[in-house]
Every structure is written in C-alpha cells, then in structure tokens.
Amino acid sequence: MTDAVARLAVEQRGPQTVLRFAGRLDAEGAGLVWRPTLRAARGASGLTFDLGGVVHCDMAGAALLAAAEAVQGGTATLDSPPAQLESLLDRARAASRQVPHAAPPPAAAPLARLRGALGVVSDGIAFLGELAFAWVRLPVRRKMLRPADLLRYADQAGVRALPLVLLLGYLMGLILAFQSAIPMRRFGADLFVANLVAISLLRELGPLLSAVILAGRTGSAFAAEIGTMKVNEEIDALTTMGLDPVTMLVLPRLIAAMLVMPALALALDLAGLLGMATVMNAFGFPLVTIAHQVQSAATASDLFGGLFKGLCFGAAVAAIGCRAGLSTGVGPRAVGLSATAAVVGGIVSTILLDGLFALMFYRLGL
Amino acid sequence: MTDAGPTTAIPGAPATTAIQVTGAAQRFGRRTIYRDVSFSVATGEVFVILGGSGCGKSTVMRQLIGLLPPTAGEIAVLGHRITGPARVASLRVLRRSIGVMFQSGALFGSMTLLENVMLPLEMFTPLPPEGREAVARVKLGLVGLADAAGLMPAEISGGMAKRAGIARAMALDPPLLFLDEPSAGLDPITSAGLDRLILDLRDDLGATFVVVTHELASILAIADRCIMLDRAAWPDAGGMIAEGDPRKLRDESTHPTVRAFFRREALPVGAP
Incomplete structure (x- = not known):
C-alpha cells in the first residue's frame, strides 16, 4: 500500500x-x-x-x-x-x-422570464383551441374515444379516490363544527353551527376540497402518464398513425374527471354533514333537530351550484394535468416537473375559478 | 490492482485471471434462462459475450457486476468471490475497481455530461475540483465528447449517451470495464471509433474489457476471446455453446447456431 x-x-x-x-x-x-x-x-x-x-x-x-x-x-x-x-x-x-463550445450569453433575465410567461399563456390558449376542436370533431372520431379507457379513468379518478374523500369530508365537518361551536355557544347560537357548516360545505368546501384531492391524486397521475408516453415517443407514434393525441388521450380523461367530480363533491358534502352531526349530537342536539336545521338553511341552488362548480373544477384539473403531460420535455426529470406543474396548476386554477364563481353567483343572486 | 481487503480475496487466486465463472445458472421463477455457464477472462484481454437476442448475455453481465446473484454456481472477480457469504463484502471492495457502461448509457438526467463523469471522481478520490474537471474533460475527450461537456443527457443523441457512459465508466481508470452493447444503434464510423478506443485503452492501460454485444463487425474487430450463449443450448434451458477466438469459431465451428451467427444466416425452419 x-x-x-x-x-x-x-x-x-x-x-x-x-x-x-x-x-x-x-x-x-x-x-x-x-x-x-x-x-x-x-x-x-x-x-x-x-x-x-x-x-x-x-x-x-x-x-x-x-x-x-x-x-x-x-x-x-x-x-x-x-x-x-x-x-x-x-x-x-x-x-x-479541444476547446469546449462557449456557453451562450445569458439572456436578460426579466425579458426572458416575460417571454417564457407569454409562451406559457399562448401555449395554454393553443391547447384550449385544440381541445375545443377535438370536442367538435368527436362525432367523426368516436372510435378514438374508447369506452374501456373512459371507465378506467373514471375508476382511477373517482372510485379509488372515494375513501380519501369520505375521510377528509368527515374530518372537515367535525373540525368546522367543533371550532365554530365553541365561540357560538357563548352567544347561545350553537344550533346555527349546522347552518354554517352545511352552507360552507355545499357551496364551497365540498367542490373545492374534492378538486384539491383530484389535483393531487389524478391530475399528477394524468401528467405523469402522458409525460412518460411523450418521453417514450408514444405520442409521436400516435400522431404518425394518424390518431389525434388530444382526442385519444385528453378527452377520455377530461370526460371521466367531469363525470366523477360532482359525485366526489356530493360524497364529501355528505361525509362532512355527518361529521358535523357527530359533534352537534355530542353537544346534546338530537339528530332530527340537526337535520331540520340543515334543511332550512341550505337550498337546492347551494347544492347544485356546488356540484356544477365541481364539474368545472374537474374539467380544469384534468385539462391542466393532460396539458402538463403533453408539454413534457425530454428525460425522466421532465416527467417529475410535469407532475408538479399539474398539481400546482390544478390547485391554482381551481381557486381562481372559485373566485370567479363567487362573483358570478353574487351577481346572479344565487 | 485493487484495494482488496484480506477478508474477501481468494487465497492463491491467479493475478492473471480477471474473472472466473464456474457453473453459473440463472432462473426466474420456473424458467431457467441458462445453466452450466463456465468461463474465465484473462487480465488485459477483450472478452466478448455474444449470442442472439434474449439468450441471457446481459443477465450474465449483471451477475458479473454483482447486480444479480446467480441461482447456482460460483463467480470470482479480480480475485474476490462475489457468490456465497462473502458476496456483500467483496462487492464493496470491487465497486471502485470495475466500471460499467449500461446499454442506454444510464446517465444521470439532472447532471451535465461533465458532472456525470466527475461524480465518481468526487466521491472516491481526493482530487480538487479543478483536477476532477480536468480528468473528466480528458475522459470525455477520449470518447470525442469534449465539446459536449456542458450538455444535459436529454440534449444528446443515443450514440453520444453511450460514449458518455463509457467516459463515466472509465472515470476512475478501473482495471475491469464492462460494456453492454456499446455499438448497438451507432453508425459504422462511430462504432469503429469505439472499437479502436477499447483496443487503445486495453493496450495503454492494460485494462480488461468484458463486452456484451451481437454486432458481428465489432466482435471480430476487438475480441481476443468470446463465449457464445444460446437459448436452446439445453433441452430445458439456455447455456453456452462455444468458447474461443471468434475468428476461429467463424472459420472452424461446426455448431449450426455458431455457423449461422457468424455467417449471418437464418437457421433452418424447425431448428431450436
């Protein structure tokens, strides 16, 4: 040595x-x-x-x-x-x-960032256009929308997410009721906790939390699946076979997410009401009184407005997940970046849409 | 040659034998890929494992580099037995003494080519950063990638990735290099350049090469000796059907599969 x-x-x-x-x-x-x-x-x-x-x-x-x-x-x-x-x-x-190639001069950072942001926006608009075009052409491309795929995605996005949605909904109802019951009790208004929780859940929290779960579970999975296909040149193979990737890969996922999201939002609403009822019952209110209070506070427009919002959130999350997958770069790292972009984009777009809905419902007097 | 600890070295193992395989077999579930594979690789030779697709060439290589323990048989690499109880300790000793180029290059996607080659130098040597970079640039220069040092793996072609994989495998100048399909998918000029590089490194550094390939031109250009595997060597399993100088096998072998392989002929219909 x-x-x-x-x-x-x-x-x-x-x-x-x-x-x-x-x-x-x-x-x-x-x-x-x-x-x-x-x-x-x-x-x-x-x-x-x-x-x-x-x-x-x-x-x-x-x-x-x-x-x-x-x-x-x-x-x-x-x-x-x-x-x-x-x-x-x-x-x-x-x-x-051997002299290595000189590195390209760095572009002016703010300008490059602005150009990048504009590129992302224009790509997003182009994708929306492609999506609309795929919808319009769907009747003549029916074969590309395979029912088995649709059911698989509905199972992946909906049925498999149900236990998590129920658990989260129940706990949210429980926590909301418990946190609001303590201060409201000081004013003798603890019965109205049922009104507060029911309206919060049906109008806002049900669709919003379901969309967050969808973005985390399904949006990222959509991005990773399509991103891996892109890396493996499967998207190119579809294109060269004359099959439209948007119709073949994006539409079934989009339709599946739009179908399951209202159901998930409804499940979360019901689980949340059950959680609230558990707390209220523990505080001494009989279940009949709680049910009556919920019925008097929440209207059909609260419920269906919330479910409609869920449908729109589902479309946004699925479209953003698929878009992130289709814009995946090269290499395994790109797939991870796409999955991250899908989750972040899905959650941000859901909250933005929720703000728009709040404004719209206020204007419509709903 | 290796920084071998006394606990894993085989006493009396000849220094002229880089690899000794005795009766190696590999089963996956109930399917036996091959059995009774025995051969030895001499220090400083270019040894080729060849055979048709799916005969287990890459599996043999995975056993030799310690990624897959054989179902049966014994393997010793650079005087260390990598089967049996000493396996883990031997492999720990051997890791710095072997370099491996995987079929796709297996470059780390988040690093530039230069960083890929610098990584083993950073982990295992006391070289300062500028020294690591200089050595890594020399290795990339050897495989003709000096001007691509700053590129990411995603930005280069498959052939460049293979060459970068060889540069990374050579980073620590290991005495034993394993190359899995180095010239598959490369143009003839690049492929011939790689063959030349293997021979030069063997001559200049005395390195031993184990190359898995079925590229005939490459085999005849670089191999000192070879073994040929076949899926139908045994009635119930694959195995070794030939061993020796590939030029002699081409000219003298009477085995129908060996003859067909070297003459690029199809086997008769119904042949195994």
Whole structure:
C-alpha cells in the first residue's frame, strides 16, 4: 500500500523546473499532488517530468501532467517515463486542447422570464383551441374515444379516490363544527353551527376540497402518464398513425374527471354533514333537530351550484394535468416537473375559478 | 490492482485471471434462462459475450457486476468471490475497481455530461475540483465528447449517451470495464471509433474489457476471446455453446447456431 502514495519533489536545474514524481499516479495519487504540481509548473520557464519513481500511471496521472503543461504553456521533457505513458499523455494533451463550445450569453433575465410567461399563456390558449376542436370533431372520431379507457379513468379518478374523500369530508365537518361551536355557544347560537357548516360545505368546501384531492391524486397521475408516453415517443407514434393525441388521450380523461367530480363533491358534502352531526349530537342536539336545521338553511341552488362548480373544477384539473403531460420535455426529470406543474396548476386554477364563481353567483343572486 | 481487503480475496487466486465463472445458472421463477455457464477472462484481454437476442448475455453481465446473484454456481472477480457469504463484502471492495457502461448509457438526467463523469471522481478520490474537471474533460475527450461537456443527457443523441457512459465508466481508470452493447444503434464510423478506443485503452492501460454485444463487425474487430450463449443450448434451458477466438469459431465451428451467427444466416425452419 505504500506505493499508492504519490509524492512530488520540485527541483530547479538552471532554467528547467524538474518535477520528480514517485508512487502511483492514478486518480487518488494525482489528487494528492495536483495543486502542488500546478503551483510549481505555473511560471516555470521550462518543465521536466522525472517519472523514474512512478510505479503506475493511468489517465488521471496523464491528465495531471497535461494540466501542468497547459499551466506552464509549453511541452515538458519526459525523463524515464513508464511504458505507455507517452501514448496516454498524447491523448490527455489532445483532449485538453479541444476547446469546449462557449456557453451562450445569458439572456436578460426579466425579458426572458416575460417571454417564457407569454409562451406559457399562448401555449395554454393553443391547447384550449385544440381541445375545443377535438370536442367538435368527436362525432367523426368516436372510435378514438374508447369506452374501456373512459371507465378506467373514471375508476382511477373517482372510485379509488372515494375513501380519501369520505375521510377528509368527515374530518372537515367535525373540525368546522367543533371550532365554530365553541365561540357560538357563548352567544347561545350553537344550533346555527349546522347552518354554517352545511352552507360552507355545499357551496364551497365540498367542490373545492374534492378538486384539491383530484389535483393531487389524478391530475399528477394524468401528467405523469402522458409525460412518460411523450418521453417514450408514444405520442409521436400516435400522431404518425394518424390518431389525434388530444382526442385519444385528453378527452377520455377530461370526460371521466367531469363525470366523477360532482359525485366526489356530493360524497364529501355528505361525509362532512355527518361529521358535523357527530359533534352537534355530542353537544346534546338530537339528530332530527340537526337535520331540520340543515334543511332550512341550505337550498337546492347551494347544492347544485356546488356540484356544477365541481364539474368545472374537474374539467380544469384534468385539462391542466393532460396539458402538463403533453408539454413534457425530454428525460425522466421532465416527467417529475410535469407532475408538479399539474398539481400546482390544478390547485391554482381551481381557486381562481372559485373566485370567479363567487362573483358570478353574487351577481346572479344565487 | 485493487484495494482488496484480506477478508474477501481468494487465497492463491491467479493475478492473471480477471474473472472466473464456474457453473453459473440463472432462473426466474420456473424458467431457467441458462445453466452450466463456465468461463474465465484473462487480465488485459477483450472478452466478448455474444449470442442472439434474449439468450441471457446481459443477465450474465449483471451477475458479473454483482447486480444479480446467480441461482447456482460460483463467480470470482479480480480475485474476490462475489457468490456465497462473502458476496456483500467483496462487492464493496470491487465497486471502485470495475466500471460499467449500461446499454442506454444510464446517465444521470439532472447532471451535465461533465458532472456525470466527475461524480465518481468526487466521491472516491481526493482530487480538487479543478483536477476532477480536468480528468473528466480528458475522459470525455477520449470518447470525442469534449465539446459536449456542458450538455444535459436529454440534449444528446443515443450514440453520444453511450460514449458518455463509457467516459463515466472509465472515470476512475478501473482495471475491469464492462460494456453492454456499446455499438448497438451507432453508425459504422462511430462504432469503429469505439472499437479502436477499447483496443487503445486495453493496450495503454492494460485494462480488461468484458463486452456484451451481437454486432458481428465489432466482435471480430476487438475480441481476443468470446463465449457464445444460446437459448436452446439445453433441452430445458439456455447455456453456452462455444468458447474461443471468434475468428476461429467463424472459420472452424461446426455448431449450426455458431455457423449461422457468424455467417449471418437464418437457421433452418424447425431448428431450436
């Protein structure tokens, strides 16, 4: 193991700087003497490598010698080089002479960012156009919308999400009721907790939370599935076969999400009301009173408005997930980025849409 | 050659033998891919594992690099037994002594080519950052990718990815290099360049190469010796059907599959 340690001695012979190496000049040995070697070579008027004590030299050692020559700016004289070293050194010299391409000048950051943002917006608009076109052409491309795919996506987005939706809904109802019952009790208004929770759930929280679950579970899955297909050139294969990827891949997912979202929102509403009823019942209110209170507070427009919102949120989340998948770049990392974009885009768009709906329902007096 | 610990080295193992395989077999479930595969690879030779598609060439390589323990048989690499109880300890010792190029290059997608090659240098050597970069640039230069050092794997072609994979496999100048289908899918000029590179590295560094391929031109250009695997070597399993100098096998073998392989002929209908 002693010969594994590389050693360097520097000696001045007239104008020549002699670098005397010993031991193993492999990656480990070269690492030990790299900086001292370059320091000694810098500014030397002539270099000699005395390699008589070197027991082994590989490409890393040759790279060290080539780097020392490059720093000195000339070609060194080799003294007692080991077998094959000259050939290795020639390779290292040739490789270090190859000049890498200069990196492109960085674009002005704010301008590039603005251009990027505009590109994203215009791509999004183009995708909406493609989607609308696919809807219009659907009657003549019925074969491309395969019922088995539709059912699979509905199962993936709806049935498999149901346990999570029910659990989350029940806990939300429970927490909302408990948190609001304590302050309202001080005013003797704890019965009206049922009104508060019912309206919150039916109008807002039911569709909103379902959409968040859909974005996290299904939007990201859509993006990853389609993104992987893009990376594997399956989308290109569809296109070359004359099959429209939007009709074939996006529409079934979109329709499935739009079908299951109202059902998920309704399930979350019911589970939330059950959670609220649990707390209210624990506070001493009979179930009949709670049911009556909910009936008197919530109207059909609250329920159906919420379900309609769920349908729109489902469309937005699915479209954004599929769009993220279709715009996946190259390589496995791109799939991860697409899945992230799908979740973030799905949640943000849902909240934006919710704000628009709040404004619209207010204007319509709903 | 290796920084071998005394606990895993086989006492008395000849230094001239890089790999010794005795009776290796591989089963997946009830399907036996091959059995009774035995061969040895001498230090400093280019050894090719060849055979038709699906005969288990890449599986043999996965056993040799320690990714897949054989169902039966013994394998020793650089004097360390990688089967049996010493397997884990041996592989720990061997990791720095073997370089592997996978079929697709298997480059890390979040790093540039330069960073891919620098990674083993950063992990296993005391080289300073500028030293790592210089060594990595030399390796990329060797495979003709010096001007692509700053590119990401997603930005390069399949052939470039393979060459970058070889550069990364060579990063630590390991004495034993495994290359899985290095010239598959490459143009003849690039493929011939890779063949030349393998021979030069063998001659200059004394490295041992184990190459898995079915590219005939490449086999005849680089192989000192080879083994040929066949899916129908045994009635119930695949196995080894030939071993030796590929040029001799081409000219002298009487085995119908070996002859068909080297003459690029189709086997008669009904042949296994």
